[in-house]
Amino acid sequence: MKINPVTNRGLSIGQISDRTGLAPSAIRYYEDENLVTPFRNAGGQRRFERADIRRLSFVMIAQQLGFSIKQIKAAMGSLPDNRTPTKADWERLSRQFRADLDSRISQMQALRDKLDGCIGCGCLSLSHCKLYNPKDRIRTKGQGPRYLMGNSSDELP
Structure with missing residues (x-):
């Protein structure tokens, strides 16, 4: 103690x-x-x-x-x-978080922009839908919604 x-x-x-x-x-x-x-x-x-x-x-x-x-x-x-x-101590600490926050913000903006098109399409054009995944082929790139996470159909085997 x-x-x-x-x-x-x-x-x-x-x-x-x-x-x-x-x-x-x-x-x-x-x-x-x-x-x-x-x-x-x-x-x-x-x-x-x-x-x-x-x-x-x-x-x-x-x-x-x-x-x-x-x-x-x-x-x-x-x-x-x-x-x-001190203020300098806190500024140093905030710089450590800034890069991570900037990356998260970019990811969230990209996701928002992709969802705008997806939500607006009404799934009338599945060949252009970011969620469309014929025969689950994109699974070779990893888990999750791969197209929304940045992969493209051009990368498929």
């Missing part, structure tokens, strides 16, 4: 919960995952640094963007444990 020499400082789990909107059980889970590391006061109670509000907020946002705890943990591993992260 890590005890902070300044015994009555820090925020309680209830205060962190009020500030972030997270349930105390979620905060304890993030602690178990080493995403935040509260200290203990002389009475053994958890106490959080104010910087933990930002850390937990980042976790919440990253999860909403579809990042896993494992990915978030790896990214947050670059943040300093012994001091409040």
Whole structure:
């Protein structure tokens, strides 16, 4: 049990919960995952640094963007444990996520554009439909809706 020499400082789990909107059980889970590391006061109670509000907020946002705890943990591993992260620390961390987000956005835009044609066609022209897969030939390229994922009928054996 890590005890902070300044015994009555820090925020309680209830205060962190009020500030972030997270349930105390979620905060304890993030602690178990080493995403935040509260200290203990002389009475053994958890106490959080104010910087933990930002850390937990980042976790919440990253999860909403579809990042896993494992990915978030790896990214947050670059943040300093012994001091409040600076703007430069957060900018470095956001650059790690930017490429993945840009890729996801491109994939989603391409899917949206392909679905526009598919939804509008009414399947009256199966030879042009992105979902049409005669004799399941595209399965040789992998699982899932291969045409919507970027494969073309030109690639078939």
